[in-house]
């Protein structure tokens with residue numbers, strides 16, 4: 001086997017964002033693009049020779065071609081074993097679990113997650129470290145830096161590896177192992193949750209809909225919910241992963257999965273519905289005519305965590321990303337758990353999980369996870385919800401209302417302004433940042449600003465500092481506005497504006513979310529000069 005050094009020139013745009021590299025397919029298809037990036041990952045790591053690398057993706061367009069390239073580079077870089085999901089398929093949580101189970105050095109996950117797929121869509125590459133956590137910021141920075149001066153990558157000539165057949169073959173000194181994508185993950189879920197309990201729920205006639213949105217969770221959900229748990233056949237819909245997700249934007253939220261929301265408002269509605277995203281790490285929970293906000297969902301999971309024996313001895317603290325509402329803080333305070341507030345993105349939870357400071361974490365963007373694996377995990381969250389419903393016998397709505405009655409309700413919504421001109425979006429943030437000292441004590445329509453700051457985070461374990469993570473305006477009545485630019489897009493800029501407003505009186509628990517936050521929306525537009533600077537009056541996505 002001849003290892004070749006191929007001369008290359010750097011691409012200047014291979015910068016890792018909130019969750020790895022995300023680019024248009026047309027960009028990724030440029031000659032040497034994938035190879036440069038993957039070699040830059042390996043060049044930023046030490047001591048992987050002879051070790052195991054997990055590889056898989058969400059099945060989107062270009063998944064198979066990219067995997068064949070990565071196999072060659074990984075073999076040439078002398079990995080000892082490559083563990084690859086059958087047909088190149090692995091959900092993000094399944095890949096994270098395999099990294100730990102196979103004691104791998106790390107893993108490469110091919111996904112642009114919730115971004116659209118297909119030949120005109122997005123492609124993405126993420127690297128997870130040996131704990132199964134996303135590359136921490138320091139490593140992500142090192143990889144980005146390496147892409148800027150890379151001048152060669154290592155590869156070999158190799159015929160295409162057949163990824164449809166489970167089994168092992170040896171190439172040079174590397175074993176290539178193709179494994180079933182679902183079984184290890186499904187076994188692990190059975191260690192965490194009481195499947196008999198959930199089965200009894202379905203035996204009593206409980207109905208559910210799980211919408212895989214033509215993305216990676218299809219085979220996982222069919223096997224776990226229908227085969228193992230006894231949900232009626234057909235409960236899992238859009239269950240075949242398609243390279244373009246059937247034209248669907250695979251982001252489970254009120255805008256991009258309106259069809260499921262509408263179905264749950266109809267008289268066909270099932271007792272429970274859930275959906276997941278492109279790579280299977282997000283989840284949305286619905287009941288008949290009822291939506292569970294992800295910030296509330298995290299608080300609910302925190303409340304029931306001690307009822308799951310798997311966590312009995314490990315329930316330490318909880319963490320949430322800063323834009324996530326403080327609903328979980330209220331539960332944690334009552335239970336005596338510390339709360340950590342991190343910047344957006346799962347990479348900030350890894351060190352806390354590793355140091356056992358937290359056992360549960362989540363984000364307002366439909367992500368939750370726990371110490372069971374260090375990525376967010378959509379199917380895990382759905383199994384957790386099914387466990388709660390089976391244990392309590394309550395409806396989805398009732399479970400959520402109990403949270404409000406115990407602690408009050410934090411009305412929460414995120415408005416995203418997608419496809420903005422990047423320069424204008426940056427200007428908006430810069431102007432807002434420079435106006436921060438003038439904002440405290442200012443009053444808008446009866447809402448008085450108490451604090452105005454740019455969120456900065458010092459990792460309590462590593463000491464790493466991440467600054468400029470989002471501008472926060474906190475009001476005297478505890479309402480909050482957060483504004484930041486997205487780091488997962490592949491073109492233009494997306495401005496995210498997060499709103500929280502607390503209501504303590506039960507007569508205010510069933511109001512319309514958008515109506516409740518409306519005064520804050522007006523304030524956010526005023527303070528940022530949003531309309532003049534972006535030309536937009538309304539967001540493109542409301543969740």
Ligand code: VG1
Nearest residue numbers: 018019113114345363365486487488
């Ligand atoms: C978004 C979400 C963030 C999430 C990230 C990755 O990032 O806001 O909470 O961690 O996507 O999720 P941004 O920078 O666009 O706001 V996934 O499911 O796309 O890996």
Ligand code: CO
Nearest residue numbers: 113114277281
């Ligand atoms: Co995702």
